[in-house]
Amino acid sequence: MTQTPVAPAAAGQSASESSADQPVRTERRLPHAGRARAAHRTRVGAYIALTKPRIIELLLVTTLPSMVLAAQGLPKWWVALVTMLGGTLAAGSANALNCYLDRDIDAVMRRTGRRPLARHEVSPTGALVFGLLLGAASVLAIGLATNWLAGSLTFTAIAFYVLVYTALLKRRTSQNIVWGGAAGCMPVLIGWSAVTGSLAWAPFALFAVVFFWTPPHTWALATRYREDYAKAGVPMLPVVASPSRVTAEMVIYTWLTVAASLALWPLATSWVYGGLAAGAGAVLIVAAHRLHARTKADRGAKPMAFFHLSNSYLAFVFVAVAVDTFVR
Numbered sequence: 001m002t003q004t005p006v007a008p009a010a011a012g013q014s015a016s017e018s019s020a021d022q023p024v025r026t027e028r029r030l031p032h033a034g035r036a037r038a039a040h041r042t043r044v045g046a047y048i049a050l051t052k053p054r055i056i057e058l059l060l061v062t063t064l065p066s067m068v069l070a071a072q073g074l075p076k077w078w079v080a081l082v083t084m085l086g087g088t089l090a091a092g093s094a095n096a097l098n099c100y101l102d103r104d105i106d107a108v109m110r111r112t113g114r115r116p117l118a119r120h121e122v123s124p125t126g127a128l129v130f131g132l133l134l135g136a137a138s139v140l141a142i143g144l145a146t147n148w149l150a151g152s153l154t155f156t157a158i159a160f161y162v163l164v165y166t167a168l169l170k171r172r173t174s175q176n177i178v179w180g181g182a183a184g185c186m187p188v189l190i191g192w193s194a195v196t197g198s199l200a201w202a203p204f205a206l207f208a209v210v211f212f213w214t215p216p217h218t219w220a221l222a223t224r225y226r227e228d229y230a231k232a233g234v235p236m237l238p239v240v241a242s243p244s245r246v247t248a249e250m251v252i253y254t255w256l257t258v259a260a261s262l263a264l265w266p267l268a269t270s271w272v273y274g275g276l277a278a279g280a281g282a283v284l285i286v287a288a289h290r291l292h293a294r295t296k297a298d299r300g301a302k303p304m305a306f307f308h309l310s311n312s313y314l315a316f317v318f319v320a321v322a323v324d325t326f327v328r
Contacts, residue, residue, distance in 0.1 A: 051092030066191035089138035096131030156185035181214030273324035
């Protein structure tokens with residue numbers, strides 16, 4: 001019996017080494033490709049983290065109900081879509097530029113130490129360019145697709161947050177969030193003007209709700225991270241004032257928040273919204289007074305409980321605006 005000839009192996013190789021050659025090369029390439037994909041995902045994730053997505057969620061919660069109230073029902077789907085997308089880009093722009101300007105203090109604060117610039121996952125130049133591009137895209141998208149009143153308000157919101165709050169007020173005064181927080185109120189005006197092309201008293205009432213809500217909400221968080229802010233040299237009210245004074249001011253601003261929410265009732269809503277807003281406001285006021293009493297008595301005050309409750313309160317009030325509109 002004759003044997004089937006076997007192709008000779010390459011010089012210096014056995015047949016088994018020759019047949020194993022291709023798999024070995026593939027195995028060497030896969031880890032490299034996997035590392036490249038992982039590095040790409042990490043970089044993309046770092047840029048997304050610059051936009052602070054969790055903060056954006058709360059801003060959008062205030063935008064859509066404002067549009068529903070302005071339209072007295074569902075706004076045109078494309079207006080809502082572009083405004084929400086543009087609002088996301090605008091908030092992402094402001095947050096990325098905030099990270100760029102605050103990269104020195106973010107690196108020394110425990111709460112912000114994992115942000116991309118603090119961990120050198122993104123270059124400062126990259127963050128700056130990214131933030132500016134997002135801002136330009138947001139203004140153009142909203143301005144071209146809806147109207148230039150909404151577009152100009154979008155630009156104002158970004159500029160106010162970056163230049164007035166972050167660059168001017170944050171490191172200079174304990175009232176930084178009182179005035180700087182106005183940037184977070186702008187989505188209600190943007191949403192309303194995107195639908196109507198104008199402004200009215202109703203969106204300014206909603207603006208006031210967010211304006212007065214922002215200080216106690218932020219001071220609750222700043223109380224939790226007081227040492228962080230002190231280390232970074234940021235004069236948040238809990239850093240420069242006694243705990244009882246902080247909670248006393250939180251009580252005052254909480255009452256103003258609820259009063260602003262009820263001011264919307266006769267302007268643009270019915271008893272449905274009035275009842276829901278009054279009930280939610282009562283819960284928030286009780287929580288603020290309880291926090292102040294526990295702080296004065298040094299009996300285990302929990303500012304973060306108020307912080308989380310205030311988040312729920314704001315979302316509830318704006319959902320109540322939409323519910324009232326549809327019921328009517």
